[in-house]
Amino acid sequence: MSTSEELESSIADTFDLSARGYDRFAVDLFRPMGRVLVDRAGLRSGEHVLEVGCGRGSTLLAALDVVGETGSVMGVDGSPGMVQLATARLRDRHSANSDVRLDDVDKPNFQPGSFDVVLANLMVFQLVDPAAALRHYATLLRPHGRIAFSTVAAPDRAFVDALGAIARFAPKLSAARGPFRGEAAIRGFLADHGYERVEITEDVLEIRFRDAEHWLEWMWAHGGRELLDRVPTAELARARAAAMAEIESARSADGDLVLTTAVRFTVAAPKTPARV
Numbered sequence: 001m002s003t004s005e006e007l008e009s010s011i012a013d014t015f016d017l018s019a020r021g022y023d024r025f026a027v028d029l030f031r032p033m034g035r036v037l038v039d040r041a042g043l044r045s046g047e048h049v050l051e052v053g054c055g056r057g058s059t060l061l062a063a064l065d066v067v068g069e070t071g072s073v074m075g076v077d078g079s080p081g082m083v084q085l086a087t088a089r090l091r092d093r094h095s096a097n098s099d100v101r102l103d104d105v106d107k108p109n110f111q112p113g114s115f116d117v118v119l120a121n122l123m124v125f126q127l128v129d130p131a132a133a134l135r136h137y138a139t140l141l142r143p144h145g146r147i148a149f150s151t152v153a154a155p156d157r158a159f160v161d162a163l164g165a166i167a168r169f170a171p172k173l174s175a176a177r178g179p180f181r182g183e184a185a186i187r188g189f190l191a192d193h194g195y196e197r198v199e200i201t202e203d204v205l206e207i208r209f210r211d212a213e214h215w216l217e218w219m220w221a222h223g224g225r226e227l228l229d230r231v232p233t234a235e236l237a238r239a240r241a242a243a244m245a246e247i248e249s250a251r252s253a254d255g256d257l258v259l260t261t262a263v264r265f266t267v268a269a270p271k272t273p274a275r276v
């Protein structure tokens with residue numbers, strides 16, 4: 001296995017484990033974020049949509065509401081557990097124009113020009129080779145097609161401190177900050193890889209937890225477990241206690257822990273061939 005194949009399979013494994021608990025804790029970040037993403041992408045009735053890294057399908061459902069019976073939604077994910085869960089949720093909607101497939105999220109296998117919109121909700125920073133992936137997504141779009149993705153602009157201070165507390169017990173990873181670290185970086189990266197007409201907006205989304213235990217359960221149930229998984233078993237109790245102490249600073253007057261996350265929504269169109 002090459003290094004990038006190993007990385008890809010470890011991301012898929014993390015999400016496969018997460019899939020079992022994902023969204024189970026009445027903490028729904030992806031649904032509101034998916035609705036905003038669909039709105040910013042300017043989805044219209046009758047359009048054909050691909051979502052890469054569709055997870056449990058929250059954004060697919062939001063897209064389906066807009067494209068209606070004359071459009072279609074297709075989700076791909078690298079985790080079999082996520083594909084199963086998203087398929088079940090779409091089946092509950094009895095829609096004949098939606099589907100979910102297990103596929104390589106960096107290079108989903110579709111005919112060129114199959115979609116009006118490619119969506120990616122909170123996943124582009126997990127791509128093994130984001131430059132190659134963005135170039136591939138451009139080929140899947142029809143003329144006038146667009147890509148829309150969300151990234152975190154600013155996490156809650158308490159969340160950063162709690163992750164920092166866990167990280168003290170885990171081996172350090174290299175501190176590469178990636179092409180999605182800020183607005184200027186995103187614009188430059190998209191221009192370098194064949195996109196233009198970039199529009200970036202920000203919204204602040206809130207997630208609520210009953211208490212620190214609830215927050216920690218949720219951490220195990222999404223991509224955050226990747227950090228927890230790196231803590232040696234003998235240190236896990238101390239890492240948990242340190243993180244729970246930090247997250248307490250998000251306690252609001254009504255008694256809940258409230259984390260606010262600034263989310264960045266980016267929409268861009270592939271350059272016309274003459275300008276690539």
Ligand SMILES: C[S@@+](CC[C@H](N)C(=O)[O-])C[C@H]1O[C@@H](n2cnc3c(N)ncnc32)[C@H](O)[C@@H]1O
Pocket residue numbers: 007008011012015016030031034052053054055056057058059060077078079082105120121122123126127128223
């Ligand atoms: C944060 S979740 C996405 C939530 C989802 N978009 C939604 O709106 O509900 C990220 C998803 O991307 C998938 N994913 C991200 N990078 C991946 C990779 N390199 N290989 C396989 N799957 C990946 C994960 O399996 C996971 O389901």
